[in-house]
Amino acid sequence: MVKLKCTVTYDGTNFSGYQIQPNKRTVQGTIETVLKKIHKGLEVKIVASGRTDAGVHAHEQVFHFVTKLNIPSANWKKALNSLLPDDIYIRKVEQVSADFHARYDVKRKEYRYKLLVDKEQDVFRRHYTYHVPMPLNKEAMEEAAKVFIGEHDFTSLCATNTSVVDKVRTIYKLSIIEDSNHEWVIQVIGSGFLYQMVRIIVGTLLDVGKGKLTPKDVTDIIEKKDRSYASQTAPPQGLTMWKVTY
């Protein structure tokens, strides 16, 4: 038996999220169907670093699986990509030791959220950015971003429909980069993230950018430990799982 670690990129637009669901097109379901084909009908389960919601993308998501097929890693990449649809692409396949675990061994995760800050819409970026048609106060957003950095109980920034008990996480970096073409990238690196945490942080930063909240309000929101105090969850299409570090 061999354990393989795969790095995969996908365009989340046409998926009902990462996790397998009956009668839905999901990333996990699509990959497991291909693996079943390669294993001549044998079911193969994959384990990812975490889920992504419908419409959320991955630049580099990681999953592992166990196989008894004796195929070199480079050929695995070719075999998978030749059977996968054009919105999923395997970047890398590496053999790992039997104790590697794509979820439990995560050291750090990076997400990026893209805003299109412009009066005008851009049809070509509608699936990959969140369009904000008004100007944003970047300085205020940067000040508020600092509040999230460090170890905090992120209960206020976590969707309520979750079974996770420990809501303490550490954010190492949270920065806002103004890119070319009216694009703002919110880059966040942390030890791990709660359900919809990045999108709720972004929604909260947006309210700061619009002047509806002050950076001081953000401190209060975290202290409340109550989801109802934070802002609306930002829409999925701006979010990309960028990198998983082990």
Place this chain on the structure above:
Amino acid sequence: MVKLKCTVTYDGTNFSGYQIQPNKRTVQGTIETVLKKIHKGLEVKIVASGRTDAGVHAHEQVFHFVTKLNIPSANWKKALNSLLPDDIYIRKVEQVSADFHARYDVKRKEYRYKLLVDKEQDVFRRHYTYHVPMPLNKEAMEEAAKVFIGEHDFTSLCATNTSVVDKVRTIYKLSIIEDSNHEWVIQVIGSGFLYQMVRIIVGTLLDVGKGKLTPKDVTDIIEKKDRSYASQTAPPQGLTMWKVTY
């Protein structure tokens, strides 16, 4: 009666091209449906600078129409965009004189064709680039590009299913720009273009880049005035109608 000139951008991915066709989702059909709604059921025809094929995009396409509605131009933009789907966006609406014609008055057109020249695929650019997984000889392509510049009979570079008789056109500029992220942009500006001419030029340049043709062969291909001598038509998704000048 007022004549309006509209500048429109669209993502061609989910359209069966620009021109209206029964039971197909087309750009023209979609815009005319919206105009009919605004005109309370009255049919309004639009006239564009030219057609684009299925999968081909527009950064700035231009069309005109005539209306008896008395609405300021700025409100026209809002009204149209609020009813159009999210893959079509009106950038500008201007009132023009009665003798303006979106097709006949074109002075110059610019198209851009994007290549993704990289061993690896990019799921996020699959609808907006043509993926070329091998290296290309850019110097040879640039030399070949020069051959197309100027006034020529472009019969060899035109799809055969066309009713156009005069196939003489002038190319003012044809350049290859190596962009960031493995993207090569082939920019072509001309007096006008024959059916699939840009995509056949790109296909021919690609064969030069791959070493299948020399720049000298390109001179011969033009002189033959026979489509069968030029290369395969490059796929639609790399092509964008960039700008129309009057």
